Amino acid sequence: MQVASNKIDTIAAIATASGSGGIGVVRVSGPAAQSIATKVLGHCPKPRYAAYLPFLDADGQLIDRGIAIYYAAPNSYTGEDVLELQAHGGPALMQILLSRCLSLGARQAVPGEFTRRAYLNDKMDLAQAEAVADVINAATTEAAKSAMRSLSGEFSNRINQLLTRLIELRMYVEACLDFPEEEIDFITQGNVEQKIKDIVIALQKIYGEAKQGNLLREGMTVVLVGQPNVGKSSLINQLAAEEVAIVTSIAGTTRDTIKSSIQINGIPLHVVDTAGLRETEDEIERFGIARTWRALENANIALLLVDSTHGITEMEKSIIERLPKDLPKIWVHNKIDLSSKAPSAETIDQELHIYLSAKVGLGIDLLRERLLKLIGWQSTSEGVFMARTRHLEAIKQVEQFLLMGLAAIGQSEIVAENLRMAQEALNSITGEFTPDDLLGEIFSKFCIGK
Numbered sequence: 001m002q003v004a005s006n007k008i009d010t011i012a013a014i015a016t017a018s019g020s021g022g023i024g025v026v027r028v029s030g031p032a033a034q035s036i037a038t039k040v041l042g043h044c045p046k047p048r049y050a051a052y053l054p055f056l057d058a059d060g061q062l063i064d065r066g067i068a069i070y071y072a073a074p075n076s077y078t079g080e081d082v083l084e085l086q087a088h089g090g091p092a093l094m095q096i097l098l099s100r101c102l103s104l105g106a107r108q109a110v111p112g113e114f115t116r117r118a119y120l121n122d123k124m125d126l127a128q129a130e131a132v133a134d135v136i137n138a139a140t141t142e143a144a145k146s147a148m149r150s151l152s153g154e155f156s157n158r159i160n161q162l163l164t165r166l167i168e169l170r171m172y173v174e175a176c177l178d179f180p181e182e183e184i185d186f187i188t189q190g191n192v193e194q195k196i197k198d199i200v201i202a203l204q205k206i207y208g209e210a211k212q213g214n215l216l217r218e219g220m221t222v223v224l225v226g227q228p229n230v231g232k233s234s235l236i237n238q239l240a241a242e243e244v245a246i247v248t249s250i251a252g253t254t255r256d257t258i259k260s261s262i263q264i265n266g267i268p269l270h271v272v273d274t275a276g277l278r279e280t281e282d283e284i285e286r287f288g289i290a291r292t293w294r295a296l297e298n299a300n301i302a303l304l305l306v307d308s309t310h311g312i313t314e315m316e317k318s319i320i321e322r323l324p325k326d327l328p329k330i331w332v333h334n335k336i337d338l339s340s341k342a343p344s345a346e347t348i349d350q351e352l353h354i355y356l357s358a359k360v361g362l363g364i365d366l367l368r369e370r371l372l373k374l375i376g377w378q379s380t381s382e383g384v385f386m387a388r389t390r391h392l393e394a395i396k397q398v399e400q401f402l403l404m405g406l407a408a409i410g411q412s413e414i415v416a417e418n419l420r421m422a423q424e425a426l427n428s429i430t431g432e433f434t435p436d437d438l439l440g441e442i443f444s445k446f447c448i449g450k
Contacts, residue, residue, distance in 0.1 A: 010036070011113055012106035014094050015449035021089030026097045027449055029114055032105040033081035037070055039104055040085070047072040055087060055097060063096055064088055078114055079121030112446025116439070119431065126431025126442070127156045127391070133446050134217055134386045142266030143216040147386040150213070155385040158206055159429050162199065166426060169195050170419040176412055193409050200402050207395045210387035212378060217386055219261075219268025220375050221298060225323075226305030227315055231334040234358035235305065236273045239264075239368070264368045267377055272299070301328045301374060308333040308341060308355060328374050332367065334358050345370060397425040 010030025016023070028036055037044040045051040045068050055063040066087040076082040087097055102108065112133070119129045131150035138144035149155070172190050224232040240262045262269050302323060306312055312331070323329065331353040336343065343363030346353045354370060356363025405418035431439075 010106040011109035011117075012036075012098060012101040013109035013114070013449040014098055015084070015114075016089060016094075018091065020091060023086055024089030024094045024097075025449075026085045026087070026094065026101060027109075027114065028083040028085075028101050028106055029076070029078045029080045029109075029117060030106065031081060033083040034070070034072075036101055036104045036106060037068065037083045040100060041068055045070045048075070055085060055100075057096075057100060058103065063100065064093055074121070074123075077123065078117040079123045080117060109448060110444075111448050112443030112450065115446060115450055116443045119439075125156050126439075127159070127429055128153060129431075130388060130442060131155075131386055132450060134388075136447065136450065138217075139219070139261070139268045140216065140263055140266045143268070143386070146213050146216045146384050149384075150386040155210070155213075155387065155391075156430050158385075159426060162202055162206065163423065163426050165195075165199055165202075166419065166423050169199070170416065170423060173412060173416045173419060177416060192415065193406065196402055196406050196409075200399060200406075203395060203399055203402070207392065207399070209384050210391055210395065211376065212384040213387040214389060214392055215267055215375060215377055216384065217388065219270055220300040220371075221270045221272065222301045222303060222371065223272045223299040224303045224305060225319060227307075227313075230305040230307045231358045232273050232305050235303070235332070235334065236271050238358050238361055238364050239269070239271060264372060265377070267372060267375075269371070299327060301330065301371065303330050303332050305332045305334055308335050308339050330354060330367075330370060330374065332356065336362060391429050394425050394429050398422045401425060 008031060010028060010032035012026065012028045015025040015027040034044050040055055041051075041053045042056065045053070047070055050067050050069050052065065053068050054065050055068075057063050064087040066085060068086070069084045071077070071082040071084075073080045073082075085097060085101075087093060098108075115124075115129050115132050118124050119126060124132075128151055131147050134147035135144060135151055138147050169192065173192060176190070224236060226232055262271060304316065304320065306316055311333075320329070329351065331351060333341075333353060333355045335357060336355050337357040337360050341355050343357075343366055344355050345366055346355075352370060352374075354363060354367050356367060358364070401418045401422035405415045405422070408414035408418070
């Protein structure tokens with residue numbers, strides 16, 4: 001459900017997580033917030049001051065006592081009149097309080113509607129609005145810090161600085177088009193080519209930092225692939241530092257994909273333990289093997305597990321032939337505790353091979369290090385800001401338009417058009433040229449009450 005941006009009504013929702021808690025919050029935003037406050041509380045509190053008051057039902061009976069805060073527009077989260085009621089956090093009590101607000105003229109808010117109103121009322125740009133959800137959903141400490149930097153405007157400021165340079169250059173080039181008869185090379189005189197190159201360099205730097213933030217948000221999906229009983233389940237238990245997969249000496253124990261979310265240096269790692277790949281008549285195991293191949297389609301990295309006492313066999317060679325050609329791969333030679341080989345990493349025929357023991361934990365830190373390196377994580381990435389996949393795609397699109405402009409540097413009209421398209425692509429990050437359907441998709445993923 002999308003709410004039209006020009007519809008001015010009052011919305012309400014429970015703003016705290018579901019379930020019981022010491023405190024629960026009902027949030028109201030819109031023109032009726034003040035009158036709702038008066039009817040629930042007996043009077044509307046002074047703006048931006050916390051008041052301890054009784055919360056009353058339609059008959060004047062006590063619902064609860066708690067803290068009420070009223071924010072007068074435009075000095076509120078949404079830019080509208082906002083009322084927050086903090087009561088005891090029992091689910092039944094929260095529903096009673098919400099129902100009371102709905103009976104007084106508010107309607108139930110849809111997911112992300114409070115933040116969407118904040119965006120539409122210029123309280124924040126779109127990148128900051130997305131960061132609100134990222135702060136809430138951050139799975140690691142590093143991700144939370146990165147999301148807060150985006151929410152505070154660091155990412156948006158970097159984009160806007162680049163946008164200013166782009167607009168100034170575009171204005172110059174378009175002004176040159178007004179003097180087609182002049183025997184002056186305005187492009188050369190204005191050093192347009194070098195300025196575009198400088199913007200591209202700055203853009204690439206932002207992209208590198210944004211990609212680090214995207215890794216913090218999205219993490220990486222690692223699929224463990226190999227024959228039965230090579231130690232895939234043992235390895236996932238070592239990476240998770242807990243027993244999340246069943247380990248037995250019986251081949252084919254894992255008959256389906258098992259997903260586990262862990263962290264490596266603050267990076268979310270979604271590990272998929274798969275059914276051992278082999279020919280089998282077991283219908284359930286065959287189903288699990290089919291799901292293994294499907295899991296590889298969405299993987300960032302494939303770990304190809306091999307029993308180091310046997311080495312790479314024809315079966316492993318047949319497996320690698322079926323893997324996507326562009327999928328990064330690491331050969332993991334397990335069970336070195338049986339072969340007396342030391343933990344190590346080697347590059348053989350341009351492919352990475354790591355020797356370890358999942359059973360006793362030898363070489364696990366080496367594997368973690370190489371996984372992060374393979375996805376491009378830089379351990380010195382302090383100060384990175386949270387970024388989404390759409391931000392990375394937009395930055396790459398801007399770069400493409402700028403490079404097209406460079407390729408046609410002697411043709412002012414083409415340069416001007418590519419600068420225009422680059423500006424629109426860059427503006428989509430902060431929301432100036434973002435279509436309504438994309439806005440609906442972005443905010444629909446928010447929780448209700450935010």
